[in-house]
Each structure stands twice: as C-alpha cells, then as structure tokens.
Amino acid sequence: MLRRLFSAEPLTAPGTVVRLDPHESHHARHVLRLKTGARVAVFDGAGRQFAATVERFERRRLAIVLDKPLPGPPETPIPVVLYLAVTKGAAFHSALQRAVELGAAEIIPFAAERSVATVRAGAGLDRKMERWRQILLAATKQSGRNRLTPIVPPCSFESAVQRPDPRAIRLCCAPDPHTPRLSEVLRAAKPSAAQSLAIMIGPEGGLTDDEVALAHRSGWQSVSLGPRTLRVETAAAAALTLLLAALQEI
Template sequence: MHRCFIEKQHWSGSCATPSPAEAHHICHVLRARDGESVRLFDGTGTEATALLHIAEGSVRLEIQALNPPSERGLDIVLIQAILKGNRMDWLIEKATELGVSRIVPVITKRVIPRGSDDGGSQKQERWQRIAVSAAKQCGTPWLPVIDPPTALESAIHAAVSGGPVLVGALAGNPRSLAAEIDRWRPQAVGRIAIVIGPEGDLTPEETDALLEAGCIPVSFGTLVLRAETAALFAISALGCMLNRR
C-alpha cells in the first residue's frame, strides 16, 4: 500500500488534503488510482488508512481508519557538522530511517560553505524533502525536526540544557560509547544528543569549548570512521541500547 505524507494541519475530520507537491507525487509518481486505499502519516506519530479520490485534477483523501499516535521512545538529537557534497543528504536519509528526533546541522571551522543560501533555508527545505522520502520508504510515522544551519556554539548552548550531550572524540582520553551507554541505561533518560564533527574533525579549540560546556567525550573504537559512519554508528548504538519502546 502506498504511503503519503500530509501535515497534521491539513487533516480535517475524516478528510485530508495533500499539498500540491504530494498530490503530484500521488498521481504522477505513484500513479495511484481513484478509489485506491493508501496509508497516511503526519510525521508526528499518527497514521491512517484512507480512500483516494481523484477528480478534475484535485486530490482528496477520505480517512477510513485512524491509528492512535505511536510512542517514539528515546529522543536522539544529532548535532552534525555539515558534510561535503551529497554526504549530508545521505546522512539525513539514513538518520531518519534510524529514528532520530532532531537533526541540527552546524557550521564549524572546518566546514566549507558552498554557494549562497539565504540563511540555509534552501538546504533545510531539501533535507526535509529527503527526510519525508526516507520516512515513506521505511514505514516510520515520525519525521525528525531539521533545524536550519547554525553555529556550533549556539547549538550546544541550546542542547546542554535538555539532557546529556555526547561528542565523538578522536583525541584525549574519551570513554567508550558502550561504557557511557551503560552509565545512562539505569536512568530515565528521555533525550540524548550526539555531536559529530566534519571531515577532519573538530578543531582542538572547538573540542575544548564543548567539554567546558558540559559535553561528554566518547570514543567509537580504535578505527577512524568517516563522519557519516560515526554518526550512524552512534545513533544505532544509542537507539538499540537505550530505547525503551
């Protein structure tokens, strides 16, 4: 059964109205037909089965059965230095599939800005489309919140007040991620954040600033992982070992 994304504000009673882009996707990409049943999700845990009505270029969905919102479990926040090329797009896709609740793209000293983008809004919109596509494919009813690109200092200042913040560290004497997970396992942790640096890692000054702000350095083992690999390793480990769904 095809899956369609419609934001909650466009659900009204027993009807849901897709955006023009989603209507085009339903008709011309999925090639769904009038009277066909589809699955809807709103990105906040709610799903429904709906009947598709296509007439004279308009698309409307009649909700047949509504599922109550599912529990998300542990909130995992990925604070990720923006990666080069299409690696950031790929990471957004995979992080969505793995169930992160928020992705905070950050600008660090070793992040190379590309082109002109008014406040990063174009990147943010593209990443949101990628997340929607990933959610449709993997079956999750949840979408991550994707922040606009922001300075590392601002992101950390906001993150440390909401729970533990781990940072992947290559230098110094960090604890293993497994040991840190064991430390938090007995506690009722509802949210945990992980900071991953860019290609070439964070600078020593950036790492020192994170530690001074209260972030906890962790190691992912003896191998030096690519930034996107490190992010997915950390997300998977945290989700597997700390989720209580």
C-alpha cells in the same frame, strides 16, 4: 503494503476528506500512478496515520477519504537529538536518511572550523533547507515512522554546543585514542533515566582542540566510536545505533 502519502493537514477522524498539497499530489499521480479508488496510508507527521481511499483528483490536488486509524512504530522513549556537522552533498543527505531511519527526534546542523561545506543565509540556504526536508520526508515514509524529524537552519559550532538543554546527556564524538568508547559511557550513564540524549558528529576532519574544549565547558562529554576513521554518515549511523541499543530499542 499500502503506499504511504503525507498530509500537511492534520488528520482527524474517519470520513474526513483531506486534500494533499500539490507536490505530494503530483508524486501520487505521476510517480506512484495512483488511480481513483486506490487504497493508501496517509500520515500527518505529528504521529497520526490512517488508511484512506483516493476519491478524486482536483487540478493540482488529490482528495482522499480517511478510513480507520493505523498504528505506526513507536518513537524512542527518550528523544535523541543529532547534532551534525554540515558536509557536502550526498554524504550529508545519506546521514539525514540514516538519522530518520534510526529514530532521531531532531537534527541540528552546524558549521565547524574544519567544515568544507559553506552555509550562508539567503536563497541558497532556503533551497538547501527545502531539499533537506524532502529527504527527511522520504526517509520517514520509507521507515514507517509517523512523526517527521524537524531540522533547524544551520548554526555555528559555538551556538550548537551552547544550546540550553540541562536535562540532556550530551555526548560529543571525538577521534582521540584516550577518549572513552561511546558504548562504555552509555553503560555507565544509564541513559534510560535521562530526559533526552544528544550526540554530536563533527566534520570529517574532526573537531579542533579548541572546539572540544568549548564543548567540555558547555557540558558535553567526549566519546569515541573506536580506532577507525569514519565518514560523517557512517559515524552518525554508528552513534545512533549504539544509543538505540542502550535504550533497548534495537
């Protein structure tokens, strides 16, 4: 299996020389220990992937020559957008990884009333966003996908539920024994006829009654993932898996 590298430059045609950015070049040279002449796969995050050959190292940049296009796994026929409550550290990072592996088309982080992690604008947020993008990139490489999953800066719960998307089926996970199961709702909703699907995972303390009410007024439907209390990263993976099953993608 070819080692996979990411090119921030768009990939165009066989024979083109592409220079990777310093971060990816350092990874290729000092972590993967690639040498001149090594065969690799390179993708640009926009759906294109090529077989390529390492041509030379130029200071902090790695130059590779594109060979032939390589196919990648198809994306889901309907975009699935994950609205994910921000949690601390490893749990959120794990949720991001699983979301990419399971084909999420976009990730919308948000802060709910019971969120423990704080999100403030400034240098700290910039560092978090860069860390999150690196996690998404690593998961994209591992999963074989050729499209990067975009992630936007965290927003408030109110902004998240009121994002305009009238063509989407919007489902909000709420741990309420009277809420219908996600699997049941998907069977009745016929998601394959939708323009997009949105699934919202709240913080580990759950969404408040007021937040659930606001979600309902904004066009979201409450669904349950079953009687057990799940961690955020587990809930995200379970919900996305059920959505893929409903789309016959898994």
